[in-house]
Amino acid sequence: MPIKRLVLVCSLPTLITGCAEFYGSQRPAPVYGRQPDIHVSTAPKPKPPKTIKQAKRPAAPIVETQPLKDFGPITTAPLETMPPIESVPSTTVPSYPEPAAPPAVHTETIQPLEPVALLSPSPAVGALVSAADQNSQSGNLDSAVAVIERAIRIEPRNAVLFYKLAELRLKQSKPRLAEDLAKKSALLASKDTRLKRQSWLLIANARVMQQDFDGARKARAKAASF
Template identity: 40%
Template structure:
């Protein structure tokens, strides 16, 4: 009896066990897919871009009525012709007269030029040695002929004979003025003025010759002073 009951309960037990097993099974969990990153490219690697293919002009199809031309790359040299009309060159107008220069506040105005001073002849004093007179005559002859160097040589020889004669010194200063040697002439005329002593007329002529020598050296202020000095002597 008991065996029959067990046999009847066994199928029911098996059926309940199978249902519980079926219901407890869970669906499989999703598995994440791992994607491997791409390996980085080495630095400095030159990437070569694909070069565009050169454009090739298509040949026109005969009878199609259209033509295909190559595209200009812009590098063709071309010359742009001027479109403006040519102008005729007009003569330049004459320049205007320059404006007079205005001296600045601190500038010293140049002294005006002076006219030449007259150089007078000096008479030979009495009692002059005959040899000196002969040399002076030769010097005057060479001076008139234009041979100033020979006249200077004769006068210097006369001075070696009579070195204290102021008239000979003055005559040599005259020759230096004619030779355009104003510095030597000024020195000789100053010496003649000192040797003249009481001969006021020779002093006046000597200072007048000094004024001319200074004028030739463009020492206009000194020339005026020498001229005023010569006018202070009244022996004539």
């Protein structure tokens, strides 16, 4: 009996070791409702990257400072006082005579003209003159001029038509053209002294508009001679 016990005790460690190896080689039984085991990787861990050593910066040079020199207390000199300004005696401004007023310029006025009746045997010319008078009264001077020019093409030697056209040009502020038309009217009037007088008065008014006052007086003197 002691020998059997001794053999059993000696073989017990070997038996335990073999059972342990057999237990580790078997897969564990599955357990439901349990989270899967996390297998730890046995791969070698990566080595940390080597840190780049920074180059050492050169040390900053040491600047030596020296204390400021003592210049002593600062002294201020008083400002010089300016002498008082002497008052300048007032001087009298010489009086000059006022300039003489320019002489008054005698201006001529435009005198109103009497209406001149048309004496023409042509009914077409009479109708054109009536239409021109209506356009002139309504302020449409351009249409009135065009109508009178049509009448002149029908009767080119009618002095009254030229006089009426001269009146329209004077209303259009065209005194030079009105003066030429009035001269032609006076020339074509022959023995009609009234038309000649009216034509020269119109010439005088046209010269007043042109600031030719001497010529206006001469034209009025010419009109008074008829």
